[in-house]
Amino acid sequence: ETGVTQTPRHLVMGMTNKKSLKCEQHLGHNAMYWYKQSAKKPLELMFVYNFKEQTENNSVPSRFSPECPNSSHLFLHLHTLQPEDSALYLCASSQEASGTFYGYTFGSGTRLTVV
């Protein structure tokens, strides 16, 4: 366990379903991120939250909706997805203090399959 927990580990959903991915960190970090990892593609940053405020949205389609109720929890709400959205969704957290960045801690990811 890395200290960043993602649930569920696997998810199969139809294109008309609504589901949510959950991420929880107990590291005291102040930033959380969603990444998408597809086969044969680099890691794609989707959303960044610093102290619960969204600071970046990397042109992600509106069928992905993030929510960060507090600095320990991050959700990704999914609706009306397409088969090309099938991927590994990774959550990460990091601590930035006094202008020094200490890198990410990743969760194990949620393997999403859209049918």
Next chain:
Amino acid sequence: GENVEQHPSTLSVQEGDSAVIKCTYSDSASNYFPWYKQELGKGPQLIIDIRSNVGEKKDQRIAVTLNKTAKHFSLHITETQPEDSAVYFCAASKSSASKIIFGSGTRLSIRP
């Protein structure tokens, strides 16, 4: 914006030999360079990192080197073992940005 290129995309080495993975970055303001290892079914794990005020860092069988002038950095794994088989990602960031740009990954296979 920052761009990180990583080579090779796949690498196969004999157990006990060394493996080297190379990356280049484009933004001269980048000053933090982590390396991540991703095993099957897991998220990427930080294995070593280097900041721009040093040229080399070692941790047992793993070492990273940084050439700021050429904007190159490399991962060196010596005496490779089967458990080193994984996908390795280099990355670059500016300390104040807390956003990492990743390379495309290298799939390392260790032949017994």
